[in-house]
Amino acid sequence: MERLDHLRREIAQREAELADLKAQLALAESKHRAATGQSNEWKWPLESDEYQRYARQMIVPNFGLQVSAEFNSESMLNTGAGQLKLKRSRVLFVGAGGLGCPAAAYLAGAGVGELGFVDGDTVEVSNLHRQIAHSTSRVGMSKVGSAITYLRELNPSVTYHAHQTHLTTQNAKDIVSRYDLVLDCTDHPTSRYLISDICVLLSKPLVSASALQTSGQLIVLNDPPGEGPCYRCVFPKPPPPESVVGCGEGGILGPVVGVMGVLQALEAIKVIISDSAQGPKRPPMMLLFSAMGDTPFRSVKMRGKRKGCFACSDEASLTLESTQSSMDYVQFCGVSAPVSLLHPEERITVEDYEEVSRLKSAHVLLDVREKEHFDLCHLEGSVNIPISRFMSHCGGENGEIPDWVPTDIPQESPIYVVCRVGNDSQIAAQKLKEMGLDRDGQRFIGDIRGGLKAWKDSIDPGIPFT
Structure with a gap:
């Protein structure tokens, strides 16, 4: 058995190395084609291969309407400012599972400049029906490494960062501070409160989603930073511990979590390319998805920031120091030790x-x-x-x-x-x-x-x- 596990790990490692080499080759070939096809007077803000790769989304109305100051001549009105914003953005995925995989695939495909992944788990066979970035050959490999292996073949021009660990009160500040936007792709309240708190403290917008069985929900938080509600505004108290059911116990249909992950990617793109000059943002909404319902999608309007919120109100007492020294998210969520009722x-x-x-x-x-x-x-x-x-x-x-x-x-x-x-x-x-x-x-x-x-x-x- 140990021999089989060793061989599987070796194969996964070699495949990851091969995928990395293929990505480097594809990127080098792309740059070579661009260099040979461009004159010294190339004046466009994107590279030649980027116009080819992202052309279908750059011609979407309003996607590239506004142009940044350094490219504001009349000849560049439609060069795709939305694409430039994506290229310059850095997005962090907390979780590389059922939500993170489809969301990452679409943001990598869209050309987000840098993608980071935080996850301490390894790929299991039971993940494969829904976590589309992983494969049978990479069972036993870290989810972060597996996801990056997949994404490099999809788009080698994106920069990928691996954080092969779980997000904790001790490392959250260091990791999250490197990015512009965070996607919460986790499945437990303890993680959700921690991620929301650190995003409030570091002024990062947050796209949060969840899925279980045949239902899901999606919400954009702290957007714009300091104005939008946080997770504590929406859920001041965590759910009872006995009501928290994971996919292992409750089950999940792959397309359901896939839908929510894709919607996370869409909301992330909207946050990245949004322009405050275009007018006030829409009021905060929660999107509810019921795969088996007569009306699959419903939107619920929220009240916005909650007065007296522990994390984001004017009277908030939450600080970066307190998250590291005194905040116990496990205790706050009431997560108890394994049941011990019998002698x-x-x-x-x-x-x-x-x-x-x-x-x-x-x-x-x-x-x-x-x-x-x-x-x-x-x-x-x-x-x-x-x-x-x-x-x-x-x-x-x-x-x-x-x-x-x-x-x-x-x-x-x-x-x-x-x-x-x-x-x-x-x-x-x-x-x-x-x-x-x-x-x-x-x-x-x-x-x-x-x-x-x-x-x-x-x-x-x-x-x-x-």
């Missing part, structure tokens, strides 16, 4: 359960994942009761057992509970005890430590667990 003796290992199953000992196995997960794969003989059933049960009168609990469970048979990674199974086991099914401790009720992930890692690598 060690109430939990069994996957090896222990394999022995129970092999000996065909009488028992009941409850799988508390949602039906969609259960239908993909489950252990033989398991019964599906989704955790949502347990969470909605508030307890009946006189210890009444809800009708969704199987009635044919022999009173003497132990009950084992399994879930994805061993958190929900503890909650469910605790609920079963509260219902009195453990008969005051006479019957064993416990969970399988580590869940189906541990089963796949230690017992059956072939199970199609996701």
Whole structure:
């Protein structure tokens, strides 16, 4: 197995090096063609190859209407000032996944001068159905490196910067300060508040998007800096920790997150080429996308900056120093440690359960994942009761057992509970005890430590667990 992983990493590294060489060659050839095809009197603000590469967007009405001061003669009225602004801009992507990949592809294709990427994760097979900049051959490679490898082949004239780390309170100032615009392509509240705060403090406009299952939302924040609302204006309080569901648990359709990433790229271009001389900006809006809805897109007008906002109001107490020394975004968002409800003796290992199953000992196995997960794969003989059933049960009168609990469970048979990674199974086991099914401790009720992930890692690598 280690040999296979080593070979995969070697191949990914060689492909990245080859892509870099191809990009250098393409750029050198492009400059050579431009040099040989241009006279010494070339007076246009863009290179010859850039006019060819970006021609279709430069002829869009209003894209190149205004011309910067150094190119203001009558003969240059339509040289594409919008393109010049893109070429001179620097954009940072926080996250190189489902949102970052399509957004980066379109901004690289559009000719943004510099693109930076912050992400500490590596490419996994489960990413590939939606994270279009990555490939099967680059599984195990850093997402930042994989994305840049893809983008260099798309447009070698763009400068790419790799920050192969997660954005933290300690490195955020140093990284974000190098760019003009930030795209939040993350999937957790802790990151969203940090990114918004640092953008407010450094006066950077922010394009934020999210996607889950078949829905998404998009919002442009702190635009223009100091005037537009920040993330805290829109969401003063973080969502309850138990309501935060990632793609691994809730699922995501690839085109849904792709749509939101493309819209992020569009909003980024609008921010970059906007001109205050053209009039006041439109009021802040939140775009809501429902892939399965009768009306897929809806816009919600927002109130703007919130009075008394902790981050961006006139009375704001947030500072760069406080973000590094005293701000705890994990604590603010209420993110808790892994569930620990059961005593060690109430939990069994996957090896222990394999022995129970092999000996065909009488028992009941409850799988508390949602039906969609259960239908993909489950252990033989398991019964599906989704955790949502347990969470909605508030307890009946006189210890009444809800009708969704199987009635044919022999009173003497132990009950084992399994879930994805061993958190929900503890909650469910605790609920079963509260219902009195453990008969005051006479019957064993416990969970399988580590869940189906541990089963796949230690017992059956072939199970199609996701």
